[in-house]
Amino acid sequence: MDQINEFNKLIEFIDNNKQNNEKDNDNLLDDINHLINYSTKYEELNNLIGFDVNQFKKRLKQELINDHIKKQSYDRPYISITELLECPRRIYYERKKYDIDLKNSFYFVYLKLSAEIGNTYHKFIQENYDFTETEKTIISEHYKTKGRVDAIKNNFLYEIKPVDQKDIKDAYNIKHLYQCSIGAYILNNSYDYKIDTITLIYYIRDNFRKDPISFDYKYDEQIGKKFLENALILYNCLENNKLPEKSNNKDDCKYCLYKKYCLNKEDKNKLDNKEEILFLL
Ligand code: SF4
Numbered sequence: 001m002d003q004i005n006e007f008n009k010l011i012e013f014i015d016n017n018k019q020n021n022e023k024d025n026d027n028l029l030d031d032i033n034h035l036i037n038y039s040t041k042y043e044e045l046n047n048l049i050g051f052d053v054n055q056f057k058k059r060l061k062q063e064l065i066n067d068h069i070k071k072q073s074y075d076r077p078y079i080s081i082t083e084l085l086e087c088p089r090r091i092y093y094e095r096k097k098y099d100i101d102l103k104n105s106f107y108f109v110y111l112k113l114s115a116e117i118g119n120t121y122h123k124f125i126q127e128n129y130d131f132t133e134t135e136k137t138i139i140s141e142h143y144k145t146k147g148r149v150d151a152i153k154n155n156f157l158y159e160i161k162p163v164d165q166k167d168i169k170d171a172y173n174i175k176h177l178y179q180c181s182i183g184a185y186i187l188n189n190s191y192d193y194k195i196d197t198i199t200l201i202y203y204i205r206d207n208f209r210k211d212p213i214s215f216d217y218k219y220d221e222q223i224g225k226k227f228l229e230n231a232l233i234l235y236n237c238l239e240n241n242k243l244p245e246k247s248n249n250k251d252d253c254k255y256c257l258y259k260k261y262c263l264n265k266e267d268k269n270k271l272d273n274k275e276e277i278l279f280l281l
Pocket residue numbers: 087088089090093246247252253254256257258259262
């Protein structure tokens with residue numbers, strides 16, 4: 001009976017809070033903390049925890065670790081288009097299976113959820129527009145590169161990307177255009193397509209009531225070609241155990257799991273001269 005009363009009080013608390021709630025999103029954290037304080041009181045009356053959020057997060061983290069280990073066991077004869085947009089040195093470390101401290105990695109445990117939400121949005125847009133092809137796998141044997149394009153219609157190549165509502169002004173990211181330029185180059189040169197326009201579609205990840213926005217760009221063959229030439233350099237590095245150059249974009253390093261190897265590289269080179277530095281640009 002006590003439990004039912006406490007539960008009713010909790011509902012009443014939430015309802016009252018709703019009525020008085022004229023706060024904006026900035027105050028959401030305060031509300032959550034307030035609610036947690038109340039629910040902790042409720043919890044004190046019970047010895048059992050119905051939903052253990054720490055256990056939930058541990059499990060999510062373990063799944064991310066398992067996925068990482070699984071990914072490392074794949075045989076990957078081609079460089080992927082998305083790898084060409086990242087730090088080549090990081091790709092080298094990853095593919096050469098350099099050790100990382102798995103327990104102290106993957107702090108953002110909701111990564112998989114975020115990816116699943118993205119996949120659902122992608123699929124929804126792909127299935128509800130008259131694209132002629134979606135999720136087309138493309139391979140360039142010449143450049144040892146493989147990838148998948150989101151959608152094609154006539155001479156248009158489409159890429160579907162997420163953006164949060166607050167970041168909408170900064171939605172456009174040059175890397176998205178590069179990614180499509182590589183895809184368009186492979187389509188035109190290996191599959192006889194005539195792609196001349198790239199369309200980036202951004203869906204608002206945290207507000208599905210808003211319309212997606214889109215931008216059209218003229219396809220520039222030189223951009224795609226330059227990245228694909230880098231694919232051959234990276235491929236050569238991997239084949240010959242040569243360490244590629246670091247990324248010159250500091251943002252790439254922010255969440256990099258291989259920082260410790262990069263920071264110690266010079267000393268490491270003195271001790272172990274097996275690897276040479278090869279410049280990618
Ligand atoms: S720390 Fe930065 S430069 Fe080094 S591998 Fe990672 S992303 Fe590349």
